[in-house]
Amino acid sequence: MSKPNIVVLMGGPDAEREISIKSGTAVAAALHKNPDFNTTLKLIDTPSTEELVSMNADVIFPVLHGPFGEGGPLQQLLEKAKVPFVGSSSIAAANAMNKVTSKEVAKKLGIPTPSWTVVQKAPCELAPPLVLKPLDDGSSVDIAICKDTQEVNASLEKLLQKKTHVLAETFINGREITVGIINGKPLPVIEIIPQTGNYDFAAKYERNDTQYIVDPSIPDNRCISWSVQLVREMKLRDVARVDFIIDRDGPWFLEVNTMPGFTDCSLLPMAASHHGLSMVELCSKLVVAALARTTPVES
Numbered sequence: 001m002s003k004p005n006i007v008v009l010m011g012g013p014d015a016e017r018e019i020s021i022k023s024g025t026a027v028a029a030a031l032h033k034n035p036d037f038n039t040t041l042k043l044i045d046t047p048s049t050e051e052l053v054s055m056n057a058d059v060i061f062p063v064l065h066g067p068f069g070e071g072g073p074l075q076q077l078l079e080k081a082k083v084p085f086v087g088s089s090s091i092a093a094a095n096a097m098n099k100v101t102s103k104e105v106a107k108k109l110g111i112p113t114p115s116w117t118v119v120q121k122a123p124c125e126l127a128p129p130l131v132l133k134p135l136d137d138g139s140s141v142d143i144a145i146c147k148d149t150q151e152v153n154a155s156l157e158k159l160l161q162k163k164t165h166v167l168a169e170t171f172i173n174g175r176e177i178t179v180g181i182i183n184g185k186p187l188p189v190i191e192i193i194p195q196t197g198n199y200d201f202a203a204k205y206e207r208n209d210t211q212y213i214v215d216p217s218i219p220d221n222r223c224i225s226w227s228v229q230l231v232r233e234m235k236l237r238d239v240a241r242v243d244f245i246i247d248r249d250g251p252w253f254l255e256v257n258t259m260p261g262f263t264d265c266s267l268l269p270m271a272a273s274h275h276g277l278s279m280v281e282l283c284s285k286l287v288v289a290a291l292a293r294t295t296p297v298e299s
Contacts, residue, residue, distance in 0.1 A: 003038045004058035006031055006287055011043045012074070014066025015141045023262040024063040026269075030279040031061070037287065047074075052081040059290045060085040061283070063262060067136045070259040071097030086290045088258045092235045096258045097136045099167050105233055106253040111226045113253040114170040114245075122156045123149070129171035132156065134163050145171060174247035177218065179227035180260065180268040181240045182282070183289055186224050187271035191216040212267070214274040223251040230256060238289050241268055 008031065010024025011017055021043070028041035042055065046068065052060065060083050062074055070087070072094030078085045088096065095101045106113045117126050124130065132144040132155050142162065144155035152168075159166045176194075180187035195209035227242035234256065241260040244251040260268040262283075272282045 003036060004287075004291060005056060006037045006039045007055045007057035007060050008039065008041045009044050009047075009060060009062045009064060009074075010041065011045060012064040012066065012069040013046050014064065014068050015137060016065035016069075019261060019263065020064045020066075020069060022264075023065070023266065026262045026264065026279065027061060027063050027283050030283040031287065033280045034284050037284075047077065049077050049080045052077055052083060055083075057083055059083070059287050061287060061290070062087060063259065065259055065261065066141075067097060070257075071136055084290045084293045086238050086286045088236045088238070088240075092237070093258050096234055096236060096240070096256050099133070099135050099255050102230075102234065102256050103253070106226075106230060109226070109229055109233060111230065111253050112250065114172050116167060116169040119156060119160075119166045119168050120164065121160065122153045124152055124156065124168045126168050126170065128152050131169045131171050132159055133167050133169070134159070135165050135167050147171075172245045172247055172252050174245040174252070175216075175218070177216075177223055177244045177246055177251065178267050178271075179223055179242045179244070180271045181227055181231045181236075181242065182272065182277075182285060183238060184228065184231065186228055187268070188215045188274045189218065189221075189224065190214050190267050190271050191218070192267070210265075212270060214271060218246060220246060220250040223253075226251065226253065238286050239268070 008024050008028040010020045012020055028039055031037055031039040060078060062085055064070055068074055070093055072090045075090035075093045079090055103113045128149055129147045130152055134142050142159055146152040146155050176192040178190050191213040193211040223244045230242055231240050236258055241257045243254040245254060262269055269279055
């Protein structure tokens with residue numbers, strides 16, 4: 001029996017293209033070590049359905065981060081191409097990428113999430129301190145933490161030049177926690193401790209002074225069961241990462257990511273490794289889950 005052809009996609013048109021290239025390269029390197037697969041790595045921009053079909057893949061592993069790559073459009077193309085792929089369906093991916101939609105799901109489940117409003121123009125009705133961010137981006141792209149009204153207005157002016165809508169969220173001062181989910185099962189919790197300020201893009205990818213504590217001592221572990229609940233309720237599949245902030249009142253849900261990073265400093269592979277899953281095993285598990293689906297099914 002011939003080996004399945006696995007095509008790893010990286011790149012895309014989103015702000016996190018360079019991170020996607022690092023992640024995709026790491027995933028392909030891991031899958032190359034699995035002798036059960038024929039693995040190919042492809043750099044893409046915005047492919048057509050025909051291009052995806054022409055790749056002759058048994059499974060496509062789209063390691064893209066951002067609105068196009070993980071927020072539904074690419075998944076919709078893959079569904080039209082009728083190629084099984086790693087990750088959530090186009091509908092579930094779009095709902096997860098929209099921070100308001102995911103916060104509404106959390107609220108429905110009784111999971112605390114910071115108060116929020118969607119802003120189209122200044123002033124903002126929510127009182128500072130606030131976190132301002134795009135509705136549909138990741139990796140702290142264009143995030144601003146504002147301690148007073150002056151900072152809020154200045155940041156809104158900048159953000160609304162790029163986006164038509166901005167999410168304003170009450171700032172919670174606490175411990176940053178993330179929970180990875182693989183095939184419905186939680187990985188060990190990771191606490192993120194930036195050396196200075198916020199866990200922004202630079203702290204994630206450009207500096208090496210951020211601390212990561214795997215399986216930290218935390219007074220409230222509900223974030224683990226809540227992550228599983230959220231992933232199930234949102235019909236996410238294969239892989240996800242759920243982010244929280246914990247203060248003296250307990251965990252607060254922030255957002256969910258349907259294609260977390262796979263770079264050498266990414267949280268999901270770190271948690272998987274602590275759980276006893278090597279990068280090869282982690283990526284292979286995700287491919288096997290996708291192979292089990294003969295055609296993509298919308299949910």
